[in-house]
Amino acid sequence: MTKDDIISLPNEKLRQKSEKVNRVDDSILEIIEGMKAATLDWEASRAHEVGVALAAVQVNQLLRIVVVRDNTEDKANHDFHVFINPEITKREGGLIADHEGCLSVPDIYGKVPRYAKVRIKALNADGQEFRLKADGFLARVLQHEIDHTNGIVFIDHIKNKPKSFFRLTDEGQLEPLDYQKYIANNKALWE
Numbered sequence: 001m002t003k004d005d006i007i008s009l010p011n012e013k014l015r016q017k018s019e020k021v022n023r024v025d026d027s028i029l030e031i032i033e034g035m036k037a038a039t040l041d042w043e044a045s046r047a048h049e050v051g052v053a054l055a056a057v058q059v060n061q062l063l064r065i066v067v068v069r070d071n072t073e074d075k076a077n078h079d080f081h082v083f084i085n086p087e088i089t090k091r092e093g094g095l096i097a098d099h100e101g102c103l104s105v106p107d108i109y110g111k112v113p114r115y116a117k118v119r120i121k122a123l124n125a126d127g128q129e130f131r132l133k134a135d136g137f138l139a140r141v142l143q144h145e146i147d148h149t150n151g152i153v154f155i156d157h158i159k160n161k162p163k164s165f166f167r168l169t170d171e172g173q174l175e176p177l178d179y180q181k182y183i184a185n186n187k188a189l190w191e
Helices: 026-044 136-149 179-183
Strands: 053-055 065-067 079-102 104-125 128-137 165-168 174-176
Touching: 026 053, 026 079, 053 136, 065 136, 079 136, 104 136, 128 136, 128 179
Parallel strands: none
Antiparallel strands: 053 065, 065 079, 079 104, 104 128, 104 165, 165 174
16 A cells, blocks of 8 residues: 555545454455555655554544554654554543644644543454553544544534644745635535
């Protein structure tokens, strides 16, 4: 898979719940490898962004699979953690609003409230169950990706829309987005 396999809003699949993976077989492992490749290909096309994570629905596969980059600080590190059938078992700490972007909502960022800590239950690529406590950025990423498996996109969480959207400048800085103009030109995103 490549970046061209990543679907974006208003594609209706992004609003659908993904199906549980019943068996981790070669076809599932092939999808996982494709997801990693698509994430890295997307990243290679972006000067100031890192491909942090991807849910299977984002490559047009309605399956509860998520891949998350091991190290988002080192673009040379191409290792990923695999989460099959991920579930949040507990949310902890207060809600913290911070910037999020999405490979399926191109070129905009939003200030999204997320829990500071989460506990996750999932299967790995060998089909073995594991549990994880995550906080900070990883907790945010996991909540974002698990939302994708439930048909939720980050823009759905933003209540104060006019002051909560940003775009990335050519220099890699976030600047406020002209919300009204953006909405007028992208009405399908909100339907």
